[in-house]
Amino acid sequence: MKKNVIVGQSGGPTAVINASLYGVVYEALNREDSFGAVYGMINGIEGFLAGHYMDMEPLERSGELELIKTTPGSYLGSCRYKLPEDLDDPVYPELMEKLNALNIGYFFYIGGNDSMDTVSKLSRYAAKTGSDIKFIGIPKTIDNDLVETDHTPGFGSAAKFIASTVREITLDASVYDNKKSVTIVEIMGRHAGWLTAASALARKFEGDNPVLIYLPEAAFDQEAFLQKVEEALEQTPNLVVCISEGIHDKDGTFICEFASDVGVDAFGHKMLAGSGKYLENLIKERLGIKVRSVELNVSQRCSSTMLSGTDQKEAIASGAFGVKCALEGETGKMIAFKRIQDKPYTIDYVTTDVNHVCNREKTVPAEWITREGTDVGDAFIDYAKPLIQGEVHVPMEEGVPMFAYRRTV
């Protein structure tokens, strides 16, 4: 009897996490000689433990599966459920029982660090108990912070969105160009500055905005920052500065923490101002210059307007490659990208031991950041540029993007 397939999504959404889902489901449905049914877990393993899953095959027949390819967010729903460290915990036999009841032979989990931790634990539990279910992790995160892979699906589209939006904000900032002004753009990334670094791709010419870029990989000094801003304003009267939400000083204190030290709202809560807001106030206070801050917010991970063709293609391919590897008997692995060269951009799809991936974090290499910590160098540009290439047409309905969504039962 052919074994069935189950796939789940976990962690925060990205623009292409559903493209990876498409890759797994399409590939599995089209190897019907190898697989039985293809199921989707609703809300990851947390939902699956509560009995929530769906048959994916009707989506292919209805055409919904095609639409999933360009739909941001997690079609199957997500969770942030961490399996216990102790493999003797009763949740493990419970989960295996549910998988066996569905005759599952192949388990795919699309996610970041924490999801790879899930794949690691389940594959180790399976090995320990003699189960032959194959567990494969499909990488996804806009943060690009997974080790053992050149980059992660989701990063390219988020980077393209950020570069495009910062280019637009630069236009917006230059409208009244006879007066000095500063626009601070706060970009996602608590510990890794990959997304903030991508703002460098916004530049139309050398010296163009964003003139200053601050990543969490370099210690942030408020006085040095003010001096740099003043210097930069001499050349660029409408200055755009991009910062990671996670910038911190040399002692590791997040810059946003300086703000919440003092501000208290009407309910007595500390005002949770971001780093951008804090620096806006700092510039206003110390330099007396017109200043505003813009937080790019959730659109960084859920906008469909700047899907990178390269990113989408790789997300689909990594899902499909995962299916192929599982069929070949691999388990406890994450699909990874190995870059062959930048120009022309070429990668290989490979597998890597999931135990080497989980609970680690890849940051921007120090040598890719300029000496003063205020910009990224050409090595980053060469690395990132191929990842944002190519446009994807998103189907429209009545003037807005048409997305797939699970109907509530």
Add this chain to the structure above:
Amino acid sequence: MKKNVIVGQSGGPTAVINASLYGVVYEALNREDSFGAVYGMINGIEGFLAGHYMDMEPLERSGELELIKTTPGSYLGSCRYKLPEDLDDPVYPELMEKLNALNIGYFFYIGGNDSMDTVSKLSRYAAKTGSDIKFIGIPKTIDNDLVETDHTPGFGSAAKFIASTVREITLDASVYDNKKSVTIVEIMGRHAGWLTAASALARKFEGDNPVLIYLPEAAFDQEAFLQKVEEALEQTPNLVVCISEGIHDKDGTFICEFASDVGVDAFGHKMLAGSGKYLENLIKERLGIKVRSVELNVSQRCSSTMLSGTDQKEAIASGAFGVKCALEGETGKMIAFKRIQDKPYTIDYVTTDVNHVCNREKTVPAEWITREGTDVGDAFIDYAKPLIQGEVHVPMEEGVPMFAYRRTV
């Protein structure tokens, strides 16, 4: 001797203010039997008074003019310069002298309320002094608050951006759908709720998010709001609420002012939290529910990703129509749209007395807002839907949108 043309942009940018510029310039350059040179004021009349202008003809030859059509922001730069009320002020003869020195016969000003005030004053001064320069206003504002016109160029693209982004945020919010959560989206519009109302176009089915929509046209009651949120959460566990930045209570106090009453930052400044941030804290405090707020910010007026084909076409046509009207001798007029019907959507281009437009404001009609002030009705949908139809291809370069920009001299 043929008279020359000058065109300027004023006020905040939109996604299609440059499409209007394109319309004026392209039309004027292509009626070379009627016009001499075509100039652009740099930074509106403020820049022009300081001697800043440029010849637009080379842009057509270089191909830059085509690119202007899809470039957001004000290509020529903008200003917020208000001409004095007193027509005896010396700035008027100074300006006329500069216009005459350039042999200007036709003056086009692209902008909103304040810009129409400029057109009004200049045309009245011209009439008073016997000048035969024609002064024509070309409407633009994302806020859609100009009277005497069905709608304004800029609104359609901003509405399309908002509807699309709210649809994406709804997907993002529904990822963990087993827990109740509220996402508040703060949308531009201090006095008029047109843009916030456009979030209704995000819905995929009846009852879909955004379930609650609050405009500044209806008084906002905090207790009623909390009750509505609780009710709505019963049906929609991942609730999206859209609010105008300008919502206020029955006494006219802006909701954001409740926040700034108390919060003080590290520098002793009042924390300028928005209405969304305030309501986020209110829900957290009173309902104890997971809540976040998202400010759509400047992308509402400068994003090129959701250019409405209808909006762009009308922006270009209104610029071109302005040129035609000026040539026919009209002055002191604003180009306006007269809607013939919704289905199929048809408009006429007309002129309206600019004196009737300036310093007035069009808000969303009370009868288009539902009784409890928590949504808009079908009349708004019928009105707004045609304005967001049609997609525009923005040229790309190396993975990001390619925009026109003035090189600094």
